[in-house]
Amino acid sequence: MSDESQSSLNSPSSPNSPSSLDSPNSPNSPNEPRPARTAAVIPAAGRGVRLGPGAPKALRTLGGTPMLIHAVRAMAASRAVSLVVVVAPPDGAAEVKSLLADHSLPERTDFLVVPGGGTRQESVRAGIDALPPDVTTVLVHDAARPLVPVDTVDAVVETVAAGAPAVVPALPLADTVKEVEPAAERGAPEPVVATPVRARLRAVQTPQGFDRDVLVRAHEAVDLNGEGATDDAGMVEQLGLPVVVVPGHEEAFKVTRPLDLVLAEAVLARRRKNDGF
Numbered sequence: 001m002s003d004e005s006q007s008s009l010n011s012p013s014s015p016n017s018p019s020s021l022d023s024p025n026s027p028n029s030p031n032e033p034r035p036a037r038t039a040a041v042i043p044a045a046g047r048g049v050r051l052g053p054g055a056p057k058a059l060r061t062l063g064g065t066p067m068l069i070h071a072v073r074a075m076a077a078s079r080a081v082s083l084v085v086v087v088a089p090p091d092g093a094a095e096v097k098s099l100l101a102d103h104s105l106p107e108r109t110d111f112l113v114v115p116g117g118g119t120r121q122e123s124v125r126a127g128i129d130a131l132p133p134d135v136t137t138v139l140v141h142d143a144a145r146p147l148v149p150v151d152t153v154d155a156v157v158e159t160v161a162a163g164a165p166a167v168v169p170a171l172p173l174a175d176t177v178k179e180v181e182p183a184a185e186r187g188a189p190e191p192v193v194a195t196p197v198r199a200r201l202r203a204v205q206t207p208q209g210f211d212r213d214v215l216v217r218a219h220e221a222v223d224l225n226g227e228g229a230t231d232d233a234g235m236v237e238q239l240g241l242p243v244v245v246v247p248g249h250e251e252a253f254k255v256t257r258p259l260d261l262v263l264a265e266a267v268l269a270r271r272r273k274n275d276g277f
């Protein structure tokens with residue numbers, strides 16, 4: 001990632017300015033323990049094919065505000081998060097940068113925008129590559145989960161701070177799950193292979209929290225193996241390192257299909273009513 005492809009948004013005179021990204025290192029010498037700094041990487045470079053035709057999903061609105069802005073605010077709402085790295089559609093970094101500039105965001109938080117890649121994994125990797133050296137804890141949060149409550153974010157951060165190398169928020173499942181032999185043809189009957197014990201299953205959300213070095217190693221290993229993973233914690237599991245689950249939240253659901261957008265609008269309207277907007 002070239003310096004030119006990174007855009008920092010806050011003023012260069014800010015104490016936490018990502019202008020420090022251009023400087024070679026953190027103020028600490030290599031032998032000193034690094035102060036913990038938590039950053040959130042938000043992959044937002046997806047098209048949103050399952051949501052149907054329209055703008056890239058992260059730029060579609062929810063209650064009149066782009067989904068991405070909701071997700072950014074959700075991360076910045078945590079006092080622990082001092083930097084948010086937004087991974088924009090490959091040709092949309094300028095648009096995302098001006099979007100962030102046009103919306104009110106906490107002043108104590110730094111923001112960076114970098115262009116993403118062709119897969120979620122590549123986009124997350126672009127965000128990780130943009131992190132300054134003093135970041136020790138990384139949250140990876142889907143732009144497509146705009147309504148995650150701050151308590152969930154804080155629970156993840158606290159569990160990483162307590163020593164867990166990788167933490168995921170998750171919920172028990174309402175449906176029974178079947179493992180099948182996937183049919184080659186869409187809609188064809190699929191033989192059931194197994195029924196996993198539902199009580200042992202969890203539906204995983206974001207933000208997923210990581211010790212920075214562990215996350216970097218996981219992404220490097222996946223590149224080497226050439227194997228895919230649908231989430232970042234899965235890559236840490238491939239390294240043989242422990243991943244723990246903390247309680248997720250039903251409002252942290254992923255906006256994937258059109259009906260999810262209806263639910264998200266309803267949740268937001270309820271929040272605004274409760275807040276007196």
Ligand SMILES: Nc1ccn([C@@H]2O[C@H](COP(=O)(O)OP(=O)(O)OP(=O)(O)O)[C@@H](O)[C@H]2O)c(=O)n1
Nearest residue numbers: 043044045046047048049050118119123143144
């Ligand atoms: N090349 C990609 C693909 C996905 N994402 C991001 O990863 C998150 C989770 O992905 P998903 O919900 O699957 O989003 P899309 O890929 O946009 O959806 P679809 O698969 O329906 O196209 C989203 O915030 C999305 O923007 C990304 O940054 N870069």
Ligand SMILES: C[C@](O)(CO)[C@H](O)COP(=O)(O)O
Nearest residue numbers: 120142204205206230231254
């Ligand atoms: C990371 C994730 O949100 C955890 O549930 C999910 O795996 C993303 O999947 P997607 O198909 O990229 O939306």
